[in-house]
Amino acid sequence: MTSRVPYAGQSPRDLGGGVRSVPVPIPGSPLGYTLVYAIDSPGGPLLVDAGWNHPDAWQALSAGLSELGTDVSAVRGVVVTHFHPDHAGLAGRVREESGAWIAMHEEDARLVKLMRGFGERAHRDFQSEMLRRAGAPSLTLEDGARPEPPAQPDLELRDGDLIDLPGRTLRAIHTPGHTPGHVCLFLEDAARLFTGDHVLPDITPHIGIYPYDRDDIDPLDDFLTSLDKVAALGRTEALPAHERIFDDTAARAAEIRAHHEDKLVRLAALLTEPLTIWEAAALMRWNRSWEDLSPMLRGMAAGEAAAHLRALEARGLIRRLPEVDPVRFVAVDS
Structure with a gap:
């Protein structure tokens, strides 16, 4: 459940301390809007x-x-917390209108470059093979056209970098998980944390693996480690990209960690017999029944199931069966 105010009830706000927020709609999305923040400086916001x-x-x-x-x-x-279109989509147009620079973590900048060279045919082929390897029936992941890739950034950030913001101290904190290059931004002189999608007050961000059957990354472990990193900042005010501003980033980070640990326990209990990624996703608990999920949402659920399966595999609790296509996982003692 979420207590966010619908877009129609939102308005631009002066948050004090030289920080303001502007709700920007996401047409057709249940998220409703992105909260864009403007931080004042002598050289412009x-x-x-x-x-x-x-x-x-x-x-x-x-x-x-x-x-x-x-x-x-x-x-x-413009500092983009991550490359997703509801965050980075308008950055290029802002640059065209103002001459502003765009900054993004180097890991997401690499993905943007890859996406911009990835044609529609190659994208469809990638999806089809990913679904087949996951054991999915024949279907598409998309409802509608693929969003245009965001603008390539001018500046690439690393963990701990200070943002060029005269008169303020704004530091990038690399918080991978939701994307490989997600960053939170810590306004150190005001103990305010711009959390992007990393820590949200009522919902949890999507943590997935693409393609689903990769065994060389563990984004859920990255995400949980990143939650600990922002929790170590203490009781900071969180300014997230969705829903609403809230008071205690560390407390909410602990809740999100507990949510995923519980999800891992429940998923491990399902693997008494070998399951494909798609079968595991269909058995997991989502915010609506599997039958009611659209093809796109089923695809996202499969990505999240894959991330949890990979985390269990990395912890030594489950194993993937060798030389099996589609990929299947089972508990180590089964």
Whole structure:
């Protein structure tokens, strides 16, 4: 459940301390909107994220900044917490209007470069093979066209980098999991943490593996480690990209960690016999029944199931059967 206010009930806000927020709609998404933050500086505002690349979103961002006493043309830079289109989509247009630089963690910058060279045919072939290896029936993951890849950033960030923001101390904290290059931004002079999608007040971010059967990464372990990293900052105010601002990042990080640990326990209990990734996903608990999930949401659920299976495998609790296609996992004592 979520207590977020619908987009219609949102408005631009001055949050005090030189920080403001602008809700930017995500057309057709149950998330409703992205909260874009503007941090004041002598050289112009810096944006944390930019919103979805859509005319309604552009209008909302432009009008919201104007209502708060500034203008898109004055923006000095955009720090993208991660490459997803509801965060990075409008960054390129902001750069066109203002000459602002775009910054993103180097891991997500690498993915953006890959995406921009990945044609529609190659994308469909990638999806089809990924689904086949997961044991899925014949279906597509997408409802509608694939979003245009975001703009390539001008600056690539690493963990601990200070952002170019005169008069303030804004530090990038690498928090992989939701994406390989997700960053939170810690405004050290105000003990405020811009959490992107890493820590949200009521929902949990998607943690998936693509392609599903990779065995060389463990994004769930990365995510849990990243939760501990932001929790170590103490009781900071969280300014997330969705839902609402809340007071205690560390407490919410602990809740999210417990949620995933419980999910791992329940998934391990299902693996008394070999299951494909798709079969495991269909048996797991989601916010609605498997039958009611759209093809796109089933695909995302399979990605999340894959990440949890990989974490259990890395912990030595389950194993993947050798030379089996589609891939199957089973408990180590079965």
